[in-house]
Amino acid sequence: MSNLGSRSKARRRALDVLFEAEQRDVGVADLLAERTTDPGTHASSLPPYAVQMVEGVLDHAARIDELLTTYAQGWTLARMPAVDRCVLRLGTWEVLWNDDVPDAVAVDEAVAMVRDLSTDTSPTFVNGLLGRIMDLKPTLLA
Numbered sequence: 001m002s003n004l005g006s007r008s009k010a011r012r013r014a015l016d017v018l019f020e021a022e023q024r025d026v027g028v029a030d031l032l033a034e035r036t037t038d039p040g041t042h043a044s045s046l047p048p049y050a051v052q053m054v055e056g057v058l059d060h061a062a063r064i065d066e067l068l069t070t071y072a073q074g075w076t077l078a079r080m081p082a083v084d085r086c087v088l089r090l091g092t093w094e095v096l097w098n099d100d101v102p103d104a105v106a107v108d109e110a111v112a113m114v115r116d117l118s119t120d121t122s123p124t125f126v127n128g129l130l131g132r133i134m135d136l137k138p139t140l141l142a
Contacts, residue, residue, distance in 0.1 A: 007109075009047065010046075010048075011113065013046050013050035014049075014050040014054050014090055017035060017050070018090065019082060036051060053094070056093040056094075056097055056098065057089045060096070064089050068089070071133060081118050081119055084125065087110050087113050087114050087117075088126060090110065091106055091107060091126065091130045092130065096133065096137060104134075107127060110127075110130055111123045111127045111130075
């Protein structure tokens with residue numbers, strides 16, 4: 001399997017963890033620990049990149065949510081569809097804190113996920129918000 005394909009699958013698995021934690025109202029760290037310590041109870045173990053993404057979102061959760069709230073014009077985090085909110089958290093982490101992935105690839109992957117899983121307006125919304133964060137990256141990490 002190509003690195004690109006495996007990363008796409010890992011992003012989807014990371015999204016599954018964030019989304020499930022939110023839907024079940026359990027801590028993301030707790031759910032991640034459950035998935036990584038007892039992977040045999042689930043369809044398959046989490047790919048290392050999925051774990052890295054979820055841990056990255058956890059490490060920067062407050063800053064990520066602050067940025068999303070600041071730049072999602074007219075939208076609160078609570079008002080966003082849950083899938084969009086989770087994808088935006090993953091995409092923001094990839095753009096700002098993962099230098100192994102080109103920013104444009106991170107945005108494209110996030111848009112592809114919401115195109116498959118969310119509302120008709122989600123791809124435009126996610127693309128615009130992550131594009132803004134990408135454009136402001138030099139000042140956001142200064």
